[in-house]
Amino acid sequence: MTDRDDLLTLRKTELAALARAYGIPGRSKMNKTELVEAIIDHRLTLTGPEMDSRSAGTGPATGPDDGEVSFRSKGGAGQRRSRRGPGGRDADAPRIDATGADNAQAAPPGWDALFQFLDSTQSTARRTALRERHRAFFDFDRPCRWRSIEGHVCRLPSTVESANCALHGGLDIVDLALPVAGHLGFDTWPELVRHLALATYDVDPIGLDPVVAEMVWHLVNFLYFDYFRVEVTGVEHIPATGGAIVVANHGGGALPYDAFMLTSAIANEAAVPRRLRVIGTEVFDMLPWVSHMYRKSGGAYASRADADYLLSNERLLGVFPEGERGFMKPVWEAYEVQRFGRGGFVEMAEHHGVPIVPAAIVGAEETHPVVGVSETLAKLVRMVLPQQRVDKMAVVLNPIPLPVQFHIRFLPPVTPAGIETAADPLAVLERTEQIQQSIQTALDGMLRDRRSPFS
């Protein structure tokens, strides 16, 4: 009972930090009492009633947690707690932080990995492999047979199974993420720009422009391979054909790097490289330059009609159901999956009978650590750009993203239960929560496994 009393004297934020350290699922929705109960349960299941066995910091419970907890104690609740001094009532709780602090002094975790992004050996190897994979789709000896009505020729290589290039009907370029020029590289850009200027191809009704998308993809790959060194597991869960919804956690604060990395991960790593059409907030559509660049590079907007159109055309849909809640959460709540909307994506998947592939993304939260959400900043933005609908903005400290390493794990797909589920609000909510939970569990596991954000 003393354990419970001790815990009850703590503030809720401190309990939340503890719960996070333990990796207790569903903690972001708990109130204080529930948190206390969950923490006690967790301790009991881990080590039995004798909590003292963990005090040395070498017990089985804290062992795998070490790296993570010590990293968090730098900016999170640990610091605040230690400022309060050696209060006797924190008999159990500070031990976790204490072990973390000890470790931090012994070997600063991950700081040696900070400059890992400068080493390009791995990224060069991955680029070469990607180039080889693309090569298999094209026949570089046969140029495309397409001619424009004014007599312009197409100099792109034709695809293996057709006489035309990927732009002019050689393959389903709206669905497949392949470089129309045969490989990604600045040497292909003059030809791409020529096609752009001559408008020699059709865009899809949502607005995907395969040439612009290829240029964006090429640029994003510098982040993907070199800067964020994205590590992907479970990409075999992405179906090779047919519609599917990829659901992921959201974070970042300044720029949605996770969306870029998720899209590139499927394009770069999947056996059948496909375009992920990410559904974004309609605020993007009001922002100059963003609005059409987003469309051209393959985005769609958060409306039922857009999602319906993409799924009925058997495209791959990317959804971040946390939206702004996840994107702007402060760094001390990092990787706590927020409420998943009203489960619109589950309804959509059941309606169209497509699987849902949950994806856990680790890394985005540390690119720009969010220290707060400001409405004043949003007001300033509105003063400069009066037509923009910006309610609040995340306050971030660094103008350029930190060189964190991204880890993306695709989880086994959730197969649709049937069209009746779409009409059952409770079943939809249950599925939504189940998916949220599976992403949270995967995130916790991935956080335990990583040594530091930079490696």
Add this chain to the structure above:
Amino acid sequence: MTGASTWVGGKLVALLEQRDDVTVFAADEIDPVVRFTSPFARLAMDRTELAYHLLDIAPDVVIHLLTVDRSIEMGSHRAREESIRGNQALLGAIGRSTTVRHVIVKSDASRYPSGPRNPSIMSESTKGSGTPSRYGREIADMERSVAAAAPHHPDVTYTVLRLAPIFGADIVNPVSSYLRLRVVPTRLGFDPRIHLIHQDDAVQAFVAALASAPAGAFNVATTGPLYLSRILRLGRRVAQPLPKRPFESALDALQRTGLHMPSHLPIMLQSGLVLDTEAMTGTLGFTPALNARQTVLAGYGRLPVGGSL
């Protein structure tokens, strides 16, 4: 057939009168721009004259092109009442007539509100959010009166064609005259998707509707949209990007020089307007002869005549 004085109307009459099984009676307020031999009645569209004329000739099919008074696009308030009355009279006459079995009504894509809060693709059932322009409201009103009349006359098939902006060398409409400017003002930072239909394809859409006679509303446009920047580049036009206020002033200035620049144009040139053409190719059974790129080239007169498409 009403609205025979426009290019599309005149071409449609000229095309239909070549068929042996068809006799065309054309009507409009002003003299036609395209020559045809069929009888032409010059009638005021806002009066009941048209209705009595219709009962006199007792047609099988009514093609109603002049659904909204031309002056409404110019912003006249008087015209609103009159076009409503004209439509009322015509629909009433169709109801009273014992011979009419098919009615084709020309509508317009401007009935869909454009803007950032709307779906990327407008299907026939999309309501859309945001306030439509005066012209758009007018069109929607007209369609509503057609939809209200339909259940009372089960023996009559009502087909509504919602045409994307018609683009062609002979066409005078807001989007065509905007795209044909030498230097085209555009919204800085925005590149809307524009969905067009070529003038010949617009005529053919009515012929297809005549043949298949499906009930309901159908979007009519090319199979895909094009970005405005691409359209201007294909037409070798110079785009002049302007911020919001100067852009709107530029359109106002154009309006003063005598071009139609209706109130729905600025938002459409920011967010674009794309129609869902699935029902067009499916139920209506119509596929445009020209794709988006060819439509633009043809509209600018750059399509080689007689060349293979």
